[in-house]
Amino acid sequence: xxxxxxxxxxxxxxxxxxxTMNCSYKTSINNLQWYRQNSGxxxxxxxxxxxxxxxxxxxxxxxxxxTSKKSSSLLITASRAADTASYFCATPNFGNEKLTFGTGxxxxxxx
Amino acid sequence: EAGVxxxxxxxxxxxxxxxxxxxxxxxxxxNLYWYRRVMGKEIKFLLHFVKESKQDESGMPNNRFLxxxxxxxxxxxxxxxxxxxxxxxxxxxxxxxxxxxADTQYFxxxxxxxxx
Numbered sequence: 290x291x292x293x294x295x296x297x298x299x300x301x302x303x304x305x306x307x308x309t310m311n312c313s314y315k316t317s318i319n320n321l322q323w324y325r326q327n328s329g330x331x332x333x334x335x336x337x338x339x340x341x342x343x344x345x346x347x348x349x350x351x352x353x354x355x356t357s358k359k360s361s362s363l364l365i366t367a368s369r370a371a372d373t374a375s376y377f378c379a380t381p382n383f384g385n386e387k388l389t390f391g392t393g394x395x396x397x398x399x400x
Numbered sequence: 401e402a403g404v405x406x407x408x409x410x411x412x413x414x415x416x417x418x419x420x421x422x423x424x425x426x427x428x429x430x431n432l433y434w435y436r437r438v439m440g441k442e443i444k445f446l447l448h449f450v451k452e453s454k455q456d457e458s459g460m461p462n463n464r465f466l467x468x469x470x471x472x473x474x475x476x477x478x479x480x481x482x483x484x485x486x487x488x489x490x491x492x493x494x495x496x497x498x499x500x501x502a503d504t505q506y507f508x509x510x511x512x513x514x515x516x
Contacts, residue, residue: 331508337504387448388445
């Protein structure tokens with residue numbers, strides 16, 4: 290079964306609005322990470338939240354983690370055109386480091 | 401400090417040919433990973449090196465794929481012979497290996513492979 294699933298699969302908002310993406314996972318985790326992929330480019334690490342943390346901020350990004358519900362959310366405030374990208378959550382397996390990625394949310398910011 | 405680099409950025413080959421992808425991790429990073437994203441699907445793990453040793457190759461699809469990491473530095477991923485379903489973007493990532501289970505993996509820009 291798939292470890293990480295993002296919701297929604299695609300999201301279009303007006304520039305300046307906030308964007309929220311959700312991620313669910315199935316097994317116990319040590320941490321959860323969010324990545325961004327701009328079209329045709331590599332993955333950029335955005336933020337890592339540990340299993341004992343509930344919320345973390347980085348600039349315009351806010352990540353929450355609810356281990357009881359096995360879910361996480363990524364909030365981007367005051368969106369900009371440059372935020373247009375695909376966003377992925379990823380979790381490392383216990384005992385090794387390989388990341389399991391979700392299917393991603395395609396975010397489009399409309400100028 | 402230079403990030404993870406990958407070469408080539410794009411490769412177009414015909415079915416049955418051989419292609420070798422290269423990854424240069426961040427200097428000093430013991431961990432090196434290969435992932436790929438096929439046909440817009442999720443990004444999937446291929447294998448993990450710790451220095452020059454294969455720690456986990458459970459994601460390698462079949463024996464047409466061969467990965468090496470000479471001297472624990474750069475890594476190559478060879479596909480021989482390439483098939484149509486191998487098309488996709490191949491990502492390499494590295495991490496220091498200092499925080500077990502909590503290391504950030506730094507990704508390269510990827511190699512887009514197209515098999516015709």
